[in-house]
Amino acid sequence: MVHIVGAGSGAVDLITLRGKKFLETADVVIYAGSLVNPELLQFCRKDARIFNSASMTLDEVLAVIEETESKSQMTVRLHTGDPSIYGAIQEQMDALSKRGIEFDVTPGVSSFLAAASSLKTEFTLPNVSQTVILTRIAGRTRVPESESLKNLATHKSTMCIFLSIDRIRDVVADLLTSYESSTPVAIVQKASWNDEKIIRGTLETIADQVEKSGIDRTAMIIVGNCLDCEYELSKLYDSNFSHGFRK
DSSP states (O other), X not given: OEEEEEOBSSOGGGSOHHHHHHHHHOSEEEEOTTTSOGGGGGGSOTTOEEEEGGGOXXXXXXXXXXXXXHTTOOEEEEESBOTTTTOOOHHXXXXXXXXXXXXEEEOXXXXXXXXXXXXXXXXXXXXXXXXXXEEEOOSSSOOOGGGSHHHHHTTOOEEEEESOGGGHHHHHHHHTTTSOTTOEEEEEESTTXXXXXXXXXXTTTHHHHHHHHTOOSSEEEEESGGGSOOOOOOGGGOTTOOBTTBO
């Protein structure tokens, strides 16, 4: 059996209880070493075989899994954040299915959620934004034209931009086609890690701030008025508003 596990955003205690249990019992652990906090490996058995997939190809990962399966042992494939977001797990799941290898997926805490916690911010404020867009700028992995930052920016919703901090000026230029230059922006590098770093600014100032900070990787770009605005109170706790649990 293969368990694909979301390691969480970085802090060791943000892995789920289920994910931790699988780590504790795994015979083999293949972890995304370029992003996963190595301190999570403390939960592994001392005799567990551990592989860092940062330098491995898909075929090499699958070869380790097939060898483990041939011994009727259990593998944990440990991914960063939640594996369903920029985790490249579909190709792995499809390959396992073709080989008749059973697997399941344990969700994790994504970096965009950890960033919201670090910022003490709610992304979906009444009368401000009720939509959150998760996206990235095009790089070696292309982005469909319909999902370009320029097109998505027309919604003026809360936007969480992954894998794009090294092109912050391109990001800003695309967003300014629709957002006001005064729109708040927050950069959260390594959300929930001990060395987390936060920068706040606006679309007008953030590129200079990022370049001065030296941040060029493992950072989330969050854009939207939810970061600094007036908002309506929720109807959920309004004494003048009734619902199924309160008359």
